[in-house]
Amino acid sequence: MPYAAPASADELVKGLWRENPVFVQVLGMCPTLAVSNTALNALAMGLATTFVLVLSNAVVSLIRNFVPKQVRITTFILVIATFVTCVDYVIQALRLDLHRALGAFISLIVVNCIILGRAESFASKNPVVPAVFDGLGMGLGFTFALLCLGSLREVLGAGRLFGVAVLPAAFEPWVVMALPSGGFFTLALWLLLFSALKRRREAAA
Amino acid sequence: MSSAWPLYRAMVGVGLLCGGLIVTVFELTKPVIARNQAEALQAAVFQVLPGVASSRAFRYADPDGFRPLEPGAPADETVVHAGYDASGAFVGVAVEASGMGYQDVIRLLYGYSPVQQRIVGLRVLESKETPGLGDKIQSDAAFAENFDSLDAQLDAASAALAHSIVAVKHGAKTQPWQIDGITGATISSNAVANALNRSVSAWAPRIQAHAAQLQEAR
DSSP: OOSOHHHHHHHHHHHHTTTOTTTTSOOOHHHHHHSOSSHHHHHHHHHHHHHHHHHHHHHHHHTTTTSOGGGHHHHHHHHHHHHHHHHHHHHHHHOHHHHHHHGGGTGGGGGOHHHHHHHHHTGGGSOHHHHHHHHHHHHHHHHHHHHHHHHHHHHHHHSEETTEEOSOTTOOOOHHHHSHHHHHHHHHHHHHHHHHHHHHHHHHO | OOTTHHHHHHHHHHHHHHHHHHHHHHHHHHHHHHHHHHHHHHHHHHHHSTTOOEEEEEEEETTTEEEEOOTTOOOOTTEEEEEEOTTOOEEEEEEEEEEEOSSSEEEEEEEEETTTTEEEEEEEEEOOOOTTTGGGGGTOHHHHHGGGSEEOOBOTTSSSBSSOOEEEOTTOOOSTTEEEOOTTOHHHHHHHHHHHHHHHHHHHHHHHHTHHHHHHOO
16 A cells, blocks of 8 residues: 555545535535535435545546546546436436435536546546545535535524424524525525634634 | 547547446446336326325227226326226326426326316426426425316317416416416426426327226226
């Protein structure tokens, strides 16, 4: 193993927190805003993206010395689109209702800039083991961010979490939170929190 | 050898591998997806025909009318699902319709009651309409209410609809055969109305003419 465990662990952790794709890099906003209306949709979208990210990072890393520079984006997109199509079929086979809920957004994982971004900036320059850990970390970081938004929006917008009622019946759901505008409000709150944390860290340093 | 060779080698090589992978996954998941879709269709039949306890598929062919669908035969656009209540009485027919939406084909299932000459329920089976706008055809409660009781009366000759089913602007519905559309989703609302109108125009006369076959063939 050319890479010691701590290096790989670092690739994993950086995506989760320090370089979180949504909260720090502010990438992949389209699915983040659109599919975070319930916690279950957010979790499914996050895991589907993680799956694609890990596999595409692995394959891109394996073929990185075989693909000429001029056609690398074409080839990466081809690899990504292949795994997205596979995920699409697998979700249809597992849960048809979930497939209906995620709708067009599954196919749109292809154009999620996090995936092409990691393929281009990391996997195409690194061996397969760190590339897989990078994909896993970024994917889980994306899932974490989607869950942050999805749980908050579902609790406030419907009084439920993963479909289970968590607030007293007297609570009047804020329907706006389940609508697209609620996605922007929630994202703004989380971004505010992350930038406040960053400032405090910088002030302390 | 030209310098283009490595480009072709990389793209064709990756393309072949990717194609092979997609075909493999497609073949592996195909039977499971088909089973899921059949189950979802069954559940949808019960939803679009209120009060139905059992259903049976029939195939239509000119000029004989309806014949029970042979088990295992593919359900294509000539197949309808007759629904019966708990006592075994014929309630109505669930029919699949499809039409071009804004993004892709929209597939619908609607319930038609030959006795009342009405649409009694509708469900969107598949749509890829714009999230937040067109996809309201499957999530908007007010839009769904249109189809709880939508007039589909035949004309005097029982050959065509007395009034075409049309979508109107939201809030402008005045007649029982009009569909109150969704604001911001005009194309999707019209697509549902057109698909429904075309399908009911074709099926209602057939179902009226051969209703006895659907009632007896239990």
